Amino acid sequence: MEYTVQVRMNEKLFLRDPESSELGRRIVRQSIMLIADIGFEEMTFRKLADRINTKEASIYRYFENKHRLLVYLIAWYWQWLEYQVIFHTNNLTDPREKLDRILKILLLKNIPQPSFSLGADAIDVSALHSIVIREASKAYLTHHVTEDNRQQLFKPYKDLCGRVAGIILEYRPDYPYARSRASSIIETAHYQAYFMQYLPSLTDFGVQRDVLPSGEDRLLEFLRHLLFSSLNAPLHELPPVHTKR
Amino acid sequence: MEYTVQVRMNEKLFLRDPESSELGRRIVRQSIMLIADIGFEEMTFRKLADRINTKEASIYRYFENKHRLLVYLIAWYWQWLEYQVIFHTNNLTDPREKLDRILKILLLKNIPQPSFSLGADAIDVSALHSIVIREASKAYLTHHVTEDNRQQLFKPYKDLCGRVAGIILEYRPDYPYARSRASSIIETAHYQAYFMQYLPSLTDFGVQRDVLPSGEDRLLEFLRHLLFSSLNAPLHELPPVHTKR
DNA sequence: TTGCAGATGATAGTATTACTATCAATGATA
DNA sequence: TATCATTGATAGTAATACTATCATCTGCAA
Numbered sequence: 001m002e003y004t005v006q007v008r009m010n011e012k013l014f015l016r017d018p019e020s021s022e023l024g025r026r027i028v029r030q031s032i033m034l035i036a037d038i039g040f041e042e043m044t045f046r047k048l049a050d051r052i053n054t055k056e057a058s059i060y061r062y063f064e065n066k067h068r069l070l071v072y073l074i075a076w077y078w079q080w081l082e083y084q085v086i087f088h089t090n091n092l093t094d095p096r097e098k099l100d101r102i103l104k105i106l107l108l109k110n111i112p113q114p115s116f117s118l119g120a121d122a123i124d125v126s127a128l129h130s131i132v133i134r135e136a137s138k139a140y141l142t143h144h145v146t147e148d149n150r151q152q153l154f155k156p157y158k159d160l161c162g163r164v165a166g167i168i169l170e171y172r173p174d175y176p177y178a179r180s181r182a183s184s185i186i187e188t189a190h191y192q193a194y195f196m197q198y199l200p201s202l203t204d205f206g207v208q209r210d211v212l213p214s215g216e217d218r219l220l221e222f223l224r225h226l227l228f229s230s231l232n233a234p235l236h237e238l239p240p241v242h243t244k245r
Numbered sequence: 246m247e248y249t250v251q252v253r254m255n256e257k258l259f260l261r262d263p264e265s266s267e268l269g270r271r272i273v274r275q276s277i278m279l280i281a282d283i284g285f286e287e288m289t290f291r292k293l294a295d296r297i298n299t300k301e302a303s304i305y306r307y308f309e310n311k312h313r314l315l316v317y318l319i320a321w322y323w324q325w326l327e328y329q330v331i332f333h334t335n336n337l338t339d340p341r342e343k344l345d346r347i348l349k350i351l352l353l354k355n356i357p358q359p360s361f362s363l364g365a366d367a368i369d370v371s372a373l374h375s376i377v378i379r380e381a382s383k384a385y386l387t388h389h390v391t392e393d394n395r396q397q398l399f400k401p402y403k404d405l406c407g408r409v410a411g412i413i414l415e416y417r418p419d420y421p422y423a424r425s426r427a428s429s430i431i432e433t434a435h436y437q438a439y440f441m442q443y444l445p446s447l448t449d450f451g452v453q454r455d456v457l458p459s460g461e462d463r464l465l466e467f468l469r470h471l472l473f474s475s476l477n478a479p480l481h482e483l484p485p486v487h488t489k490r
Numbered sequence: 491t492t493g494c495a496g497a498t499g500a501t502a503g504t505a506t507t508a509c510t511a512t513c514a515a516t517g518a519t520a
Numbered sequence: 521t522a523t524c525a526t527t528g529a530t531a532g533t534a535a536t537a538c539t540a541t542c543a544t545c546t547g548c549a550a
Contacts, residue, residue, distance in 0.1 A: 202403060
């Protein structure tokens with residue numbers, strides 16, 4: 001039962017395809033470890049080069065700059081995640097179950113990880129997940145969003161949101177906010193996980209070990225509650241307090 | 246009817262209180278304009294100094310570094326926002342109306358702006374609001390969150406969330422996710438506004454002018470829908486699909 | 491075997507940034 | 521008038537984010 005998830009990336013994301021060479025793969029794998037370790041701002045191509053016994057200039061042959069590398073990693077994650085969504089919802093008919101699975105996938109729960117068994121050459125999805133939580137917003141919160149967007153750099157994220165929005169519409173065909181609902185639940189999953197860990201007073205789930213249910217489980221329940229309460233709500237049941245017109 | 250909102254800031258946020266001098270106030274006011282203009286990453290103390298006819302070194306006498314200045318601005322905004330919440334919900338008894346007001350305040354809608362009338366020396370809250378949308382997460386998504394948090398730098402945000410959570414509990418005393426609900430709705434308000442403007446396909450509200458209701462109004466309706474559907478939902482009506490135990 | 495191409499190594503260099511240090515000028519205060 | 525705090529003015533440093541150049545190595549095709 002050997003298979004690999006083939007992720008074909010947008011060519012605008014790199015100068016030379018890092019998956020096409022040993023060095024390129026090391027750059028990607030090790031940058032994930034390094035960023036997960038010290039954070040994106042503190043990561044430099046020099047440190048990365050030292051870590052993988054190459055030179056700064058060689059890394060620049062693969063990635064135009066630091067930011068593009070980040071965007072590449074994030075894009076890879078979204079494509080991987082969309083694949084997981086497809087894979088784990090394919091056999092389901094009930095859109096409600098599909099949505100429930102998606103929430104679990106978003107928290108990286110209960111996913112049999114093919115990549116995890118591929119040995120030293122595998123991408124550490126779990127480390128990448130923690131990068132996405134901490135750094136993903138830096139990929140689009142820039143002065144040059146519009147230009148980056150024009151180059152389709154955020155397409156994987158949009159595709160994922162689009163797919164989730166589609167399943168939302170399967171569940172509730174007349175739901176008028178499918179896309180916003182999808183992007184909101186994804187973002188919420190991530191920064192609530194961040195808050196849980198670093199600013200726990202902004203959440204209702206601590207990070208204490210040995211408490212059941214764990215923070216992660218409570219976060220999952222919260223996300224379920226948010227998502228399904230909105231999708232089940234009668235629309236326009238709740239008029240604005242003052243209807244100015 | 247002359248009054249000023251006195252905002253007393255945490256002393257850890259600055260080296261010398263910028264509100265205590267003319268230069269300090271110019272640094273704060275003009276940094277807002279500059280960051281709103283070119284973005285936080287592109288802003289440098291040199292550019293800021295040139296703009297206000299002072300020297301880089303003088304700015305460093307007020308703020309330890311660029312990041313602290315950002316944290317200061319964001320903190321100021323949250324304190325200002327909490328004040329607005331207090332002010333505009335004080336006279337209300339119905340917690341539902343209070344929450345509705347809060348959503349409007351979050352989008353900076355329908356707030357009679359005292360600061361706007363204070364002339365050249367006033368903080369441009371509207372510009373600051375756009376900075377908060379684009380840059381606020383950079384204030385806490387750092388390698389040194391924990392240390393910054395220990396210095397209470399994020400207290401204004403926590404206080405605001407705490408206050409909103411309190412009102413949520415007025416509305417629904419048994420709601421188990423008040424704090425997460427509060428932080429989620431605030432974050433959602435902001436990045437949905439961002440997506441609406443820069444990555445509109447992630448939302449259901451365009452930015453086209455001359456369409457009624459406008460994107461902003463639809464965003465407000467979306468937030469209302471999200472918030473009240475979750476607060477009105479019967480809890481545990483929605484058990485997980487598989488209840489593993 | 492030669493020769494050539496593509497990838498990498500090795501070294502150097504540049505502009506900018508983020509910050510620090512120093513001292514002189516200024517202006518208010520005691 | 522002395523002094524004290526603030527700012528101006530200038531200089532400098534270490535690190536960063538790149539770019540340029542050329543040598544070396546490794547297949548591989550003729």
